[in-house]
Amino acid sequence: MSTGPHALASATHDDDAALFRHLPGLRAHVTRAAIGRWPTPIEPLTGAEIPNNLWIKREDWSAEGYGGNKIRSIEFMIGSALRNDAGRIWSEGAFGSNHAVATATHARTFGLRSGALVFPQPPSETAFANARALAALDCEIRPLASVVTFPFGDFRLRRSSDTVQRPGAAEPAAVIGYVGAALEIADQIRAGVMPAPATIVVPVGSTGTISGLVAGIEFAAHMGLAFEHRPQVIGVRVTPWPVTSRFMVSRLAQGTAAFIAEHGGPDLRSEVRRVARSLRMTGAALGRGYGWPTPAGVAACRQLAPLGIKLDTTYSAKGAAWLLDKARHLEGPTLYWMTKSAEPLPEPTGDQLERMPRSVRRWLRRQPRTLGSRGDQGPAI
Numbered sequence: 001m002s003t004g005p006h007a008l009a010s011a012t013h014d015d016d017a018a019l020f021r022h023l024p025g026l027r028a029h030v031t032r033a034a035i036g037r038w039p040t041p042i043e044p045l046t047g048a049e050i051p052n053n054l055w056i057k058r059e060d061w062s063a064e065g066y067g068g069n070k071i072r073s074i075e076f077m078i079g080s081a082l083r084n085d086a087g088r089i090w091s092e093g094a095f096g097s098n099h100a101v102a103t104a105t106h107a108r109t110f111g112l113r114s115g116a117l118v119f120p121q122p123p124s125e126t127a128f129a130n131a132r133a134l135a136a137l138d139c140e141i142r143p144l145a146s147v148v149t150f151p152f153g154d155f156r157l158r159r160s161s162d163t164v165q166r167p168g169a170a171e172p173a174a175v176i177g178y179v180g181a182a183l184e185i186a187d188q189i190r191a192g193v194m195p196a197p198a199t200i201v202v203p204v205g206s207t208g209t210i211s212g213l214v215a216g217i218e219f220a221a222h223m224g225l226a227f228e229h230r231p232q233v234i235g236v237r238v239t240p241w242p243v244t245s246r247f248m249v250s251r252l253a254q255g256t257a258a259f260i261a262e263h264g265g266p267d268l269r270s271e272v273r274r275v276a277r278s279l280r281m282t283g284a285a286l287g288r289g290y291g292w293p294t295p296a297g298v299a300a301c302r303q304l305a306p307l308g309i310k311l312d313t314t315y316s317a318k319g320a321a322w323l324l325d326k327a328r329h330l331e332g333p334t335l336y337w338m339t340k341s342a343e344p345l346p347e348p349t350g351d352q353l354e355r356m357p358r359s360v361r362r363w364l365r366r367q368p369r370t371l372g373s374r375g376d377q378g379p380a381i
């Protein structure tokens with residue numbers, strides 16, 4: 001398929017997303033590439049040694065080919081690239097970025113090329129699999145020697161006519177997708193899929209997901225859909241403060257509310273500012289830092305795998321580890337935001353591997369880190 005009007009028309013033909021149903025004024029201003037399978041299911045999370053009253057939002061099943069939490073934001077980023085007739089869409093993040101894999105997987109179905117500006121991260125099986133998938137998807141990989149040089153790489157990319165997403169797509173024009181997620185949960189509560197959650201637990205990397213959820217809960221409450229009693233939203237940090245500070249989340253949530261107000265929706269900026277103050281963020285599951293597997297995360301992977309829940313050690317395992325440890329002390333019902341795609345990843349051919357930048361190939365040859373400390377002989381996950 002090519003880009004241009006044909007791709008744009010087929011990208012936007014279906015309007016089943018909760019965001020447009022509840023905020024129809026947005027439709028005239030933003031373009032959504034129809035990628036996701038909405039709504040994603042909500043299921044009770046039950047099993048031996050799993051605390052009561054837990055539920056799970058299956059964002060892992062959000063799209064065919066590659067799902068996960070980022071589908072909600074890239075629908076609008078790919079939509080914007082199609083509208084602007086951009087030839088390529090870039091993502092920015094670590095060598096093993098899920099956002100980059102999600103973008104590369106779905107861009108090509110709309111005839112768009114993809115690129116990824118990436119910086120090194122601790123080697124882990126989860127990150128290796130993503131980097132290999134980028135090669136298999138013919139994504140142009142532009143590696144940096146260090147995250148420190150990221151602003152220069154970003155500056156160079158932005159001088160082109162390509163669409164360049166911020167790391168994690170943490171920008172209001174994309175975060176509106178998670179406002180849609182909160183409206184979707186409101187619909188599911190009204191349909192009796194689950195009782196209104198008292199607590200929502202979300203792993204936090206770039207802050208896009210949690211910021212949109214916080215804003216969206218306020219929109220759903222304002223429209224009388226659900227959340228008369230606001231749930232406590234708890235962010236489990238997988239990247240350190242200050243990237244995941246409450247201030248950053250609150251700022252992006254307010255920016256998203258402002259975007260909606262400026263694009264045909266109601267103005268809830270002050271309500272969102274107020275509610276963002278009650279947000280709770282914890283760094284208790286971070287371990288040694290971004291991308292480092294933790295013993296508790298690996299234990300959570302093992303505990304949930306028999307239930308068909310495939311966690312990744314960088315993000316979803318840390319959130320789940322915190323949840324499983326603390327759930328008995330949380331006010332229920334508690335909803336866990338399951339963010340890692342459940343789909344199998346493509347493997348590159350020998351030629352595709354050869355074409356990868358040398359620094360990434362060198363990184364792929366490193367021994368994957370097992371657990372947090374060097375002496376630990378845990379499994380390589």
Ligand SMILES: Cc1ncc(COP(=O)(O)O)c(C=O)c1O
Nearest residue numbers: 098168205206207208209315339
């Ligand atoms: C699997 C997974 N979970 C959670 C997150 C965190 O989401 P956000 O960056 O929106 O905070 C990410 C981000 O890339 C992710 O890939």
